[in-house]
Amino acid sequence: MAQAEVFARPARPLRGAEEGDAKALDEIERRSSPAPNSNTRSDLARPSMGQDMYKGRRTEIDFINGVIAEKGHEVGLPSPSHVRLIEAVKLVEHGQIPANPENLSAI
Secondary structure, X not given: OOOXXXXXXXXXXXXXXXXXXXXXXXXXXXXXXXXXXXXXXXXXXXXXHHHHHHOOOOOOHHHHHHHHHHHHHHOOOXXXXXXXXXXXXXXHHOXXXXXXXXXXXXX
C-alpha cells in the first residue's frame, strides 16, 4: 500500500502519533504549531463561525459539530464536548446569551 499524504505531508508521523509514538507526536505538533513570535492572525480576525455569531447570523454548527455528535451517537461513542458546544452556540444564535469567547469556559 502506498503511503498516503495528509496536507501534502507523509501520513506516517500522524499514524505513529495515533499509535502512541511520542517522537511522531512531537513532530506533528512541531509542524502544526505556528513559529514563535509569528503573528499569523490579528486580534481583529475571526473564524467565519465567530463572525456569524457576532453578527447575529445562523452558524454552520449543525453541519460541523452536529454531524460529529450525531455520528458518535450512532456508533456508541458519546461526544459530550461537541454537544455542549452546539448548545452554547445555539444559545447565542437565539439571543439568549451574548457572543463571547468566555462562553467556552463552561464547556
